[in-house]
Amino acid sequence: MLSDALILDLSANLAPVRRRHPMREGAMLLALGGFELALLLGLGLMRPDMSQMIATPYMLWKLCGLALLAGVACMGAIRSFSPTVRPRMGVMVTLGLAMVLMIAGAFVTPNHHAGQAWLTRLAPLQGMACATSIVVLSLPIMAMLSVLMHRGAPTHPQGSATASGLAASTLGAFIFAFCCRVNDPLYIAVWYCVACAAVTITARWLLPRRFRL
Amino acid sequence: MRSSFLSALMPKPSSGAARPAPGATDEWSGLMVAAQAGHGGAYRRLLGEMSLWLQRYFQRRLPPGEVDDAVQETLLALHRRRHTYDPAYPLGPWLAAIAKRKWIDQLRLLSRRPTEELPENLSVGDHEAAVTSTSVLASLLDQLKPAQAQVIRLVKVQGYSIEEASRATGLSVPAVKMNIHRGLASLTAFIEKTSDVE
DSSP states (O other): OHHHHHHHHHHTTOOOOOOOOHHHHHHHHHHHHHHHHHHHHHTTOSOTTHHHHTTSHHHHHHHHHHHHHHHHHHHHHHHTTSTTOOHHHHHHHHHHHHHHHHHHHGGGOOHHHHTSOHHHHHOHHHHHHHHHHHHHHHHHHHHHHHHHHHHSOOSSHHHHHHHHHHHHHHHHHHHHTTTOOOOOHHHIIIIIHHHHHHHHHHHHHHTTTTOOO | OHHHHHHHHSOOTTTOOSSOOHHHHHHHHHHHHHHHTTOHHHHHHHHHHHHHHHHHHHHTTSOHHHHHHHHHHHHHHHHHTGGGOOTTSOHHHHHHHHHHHHHHHHHHHHHHSOGGGOOTTSOOHHHHHHHHTTSHHHHHHTTSOHHHHHHHIIIIISOOOHHHHHHHHTOOHHHHHHHHHHHHHHHHHHHHHSSOOO
């Protein structure tokens, strides 16, 4: 029987394997995010008024919200690399949390922004630059998640790729939030979402390629 | 119809074929831990027992000509991904999840394979019809549009050529091909969305 020959072949000279540890993978991701943040801060790219802004409701909303979102998204992505976990739940929780945070943003909008025209508030040129920066910061994280995904055993590779894209983009957005000088939740909601969508779509398209369980 | 179909697909306690029996997986879990540490003998025994379970699993879900390929593909996947098994959890769901993925992959492969090139002697008609009539695959086919189910049953399971299926059903050759392709795609998408199919 062909399977018998295959079994003999597979079990001959069997090498020990290093078991997969989701905690270790999470720590690696955290280390990469920490390195990127340290690099940005080391280059002096942190917004100059951070010491005054850090205690404002807007900045707390932005930093805590994005940290929470990135944490949930990364956890969902790493969990989905196990064959028994469906990525859909992690993706839905991340998207739900993003919606809640965007609604919460309406309550921390500084008063002077409320009367301005939408186009002025969105500042498209600056917004494009912010979105591009988030995409660039997300790429190394996406690369690491791709390696982790290919080392894992996701049984829903497309879903895991989507979860990985969300994780990479939200972590990239969190890191960029330390540099972003705009204090308008509408701007954050729109341009950060654009960047996250771009990274997620790219990951969804790119990561399942050449993946074979 | 959809809801009755879904309820029919819910795993039944007595069937137990979608996942290996808990007693067996307790033992398999120990063997897998030994295999992860590089114990070839334990691994050989584990793969031997798993291949028998996989054989039964795929016999109920795939046309007979596809079973051996599916078993071997799954064994290779288990080998490549053996480091992802966590002994803190039972081995049954881990094995079943990988087997289900390979089932879906095999169905996808079946839908992509050019139907014209199927050999005439692919199967023995009556015997296979008897086997598949009681299988999970047959019950899933019943949920497709009748025309799709009929041509998949004829061409992919019973080994008819496209032309023979066209004559038997009264459909044109392109319509037979389209129904096979769309039917297998619907089947694959459905299985992917369903947590367990039995």
